[in-house]
Amino acid sequence: MAKIVFLGLGVMGYPMAGHLAGAGHDVTVYNRTTKKAEKWVAEHGGSYAKNPADAAAEADFVFSCVGDDPDVLAVALNEKGAIAAMKPGSIYVDNSTVSADVASQIYAAGKLRSVGVLDAPVSGGQAGAENGTLTVMVGGDQAVFDTALPVMECYGARVVRMGNAGKGQQAKMCNQICIAGLVQGLSEALNFAVAADLDTDALLEAISGGAAQSWQMVNRGHTMVNNEFDFGFAVDWMRKDLRICLEEATRHDAPLPVTKIVAGYYDELSQMGHGRNDTSSLIRRLRGS
Ligand code: NAP
Numbered sequence: 709m710a711k712i713v714f715l716g717l718g719v720m721g722y723p724m725a726g727h728l729a730g731a732g733h734d735v736t737v738y739n740r741t742t743k744k745a746e747k748w749v750a751e752h753g754g755s756y757a758k759n760p761a762d763a764a765a766e767a768d769f770v771f772s773c774v775g776d777d778p779d780v781l782a783v784a785l786n787e788k789g790a791i792a793a794m795k796p797g798s799i800y801v802d803n804s805t806v807s808a809d810v811a812s813q814i815y816a817a818g819k820l821r822s823v824g825v826l827d828a829p830v831s832g833g834q835a836g837a838e839n840g841t842l843t844v845m846v847g848g849d850q851a852v853f854d855t856a857l858p859v860m861e862c863y864g865a866r867v868v869r870m871g872n873a874g875k876g877q878q879a880k881m882c883n884q885i886c887i888a889g890l891v892q893g894l895s896e897a898l899n900f901a902v903a904a905d906l907d908t909d910a911l912l913e914a915i916s917g918g919a920a921q922s923w924q925m926v927n928r929g930h931t932m933v934n935n936e937f938d939f940g941f942a943v944d945w946m947r948k949d950l951r952i953c954l955e956e957a958t959r960h961d962a963p964l965p966v967t968k969i970v971a972g973y974y975d976e977l978s979q980m981g982h983g984r985n986d987t988s989s990l991i992r993r994l995r996g997s
Contacts, residue, residue, distance in 0.1 A: 710768040721773035723837045727863040764790035773803040796822035805829045808874035815873035824852030829880035841865040847876035884949040888970040895991035928988040940986030
């Protein structure tokens, strides 16, 4: 069993760290707001640290699941960040969704200290984190991936190496590009169904078995009809993800016309005060509320 540190006990990190502890690993957690770390330790055992560096010195693996680029840089590379404190041969796994550029920066900083670094963003949402069934898209060296794989499988049902550093983040961008257009299409269909006075239960039963089927339709169709959005993957996180996609796509000269439009719709939703709503709340724009 390994000595593991987990940085960031949010909606995703809290249960992911719980699965690592549940598998028998010796887990130390760090959270910027200490209260959450105290709660986690009361629930799962282990211990908590005051900053990432204090926690990381003895660790075999350090995981992070925080927010945007500056947040990962803060816990990984700042003065009290983990990388500078980690021992040679240990491994840093970042599960946050951030830019491929930041993934490469952390990889390079690790390389200088013989610390393996993987960018390993996840998909599957809060439910996937709680059930330990996340999809994990990984960038980094093959040997480092092979060592970390059994540990990542504590919270991931599907863990796929995509290539070198940054490729995990690029794969996650593809995931978000797919979702953006899809949720807008689903919103339009369901808004149309209500306007046309269709039986939406019957509709979802019928078309979720056909070619239009999607995870969003199966898991969000009914809640969209019922105007329930107080859960799931926040609009403001999606805005961050689509910003990252659009910046990366510009670098590769790959147009994302629909993604760009939907990113603007999510900005509108955030301005309407719905930034913490689930991403399926795109349908609210069509309803005007
Ligand atoms: P969250 O609930 O808002 O939690 C964010 C965590 O990061 C908190 O523990 C927060 O600490 C910490 N944090 C943020 N900025 C920090 C900083 N500068 N320094 C130190 N700690 C910092 O977010 P989440 O939903 O768990 O998402 C985490 C990551 O996973 C994001 O990159 C997100 O895009 C990605 N993701 C989320 C989902 C989802 O469904 N939620 C799905 C896939 C991927 P405090 O407690 O002190 O605020």
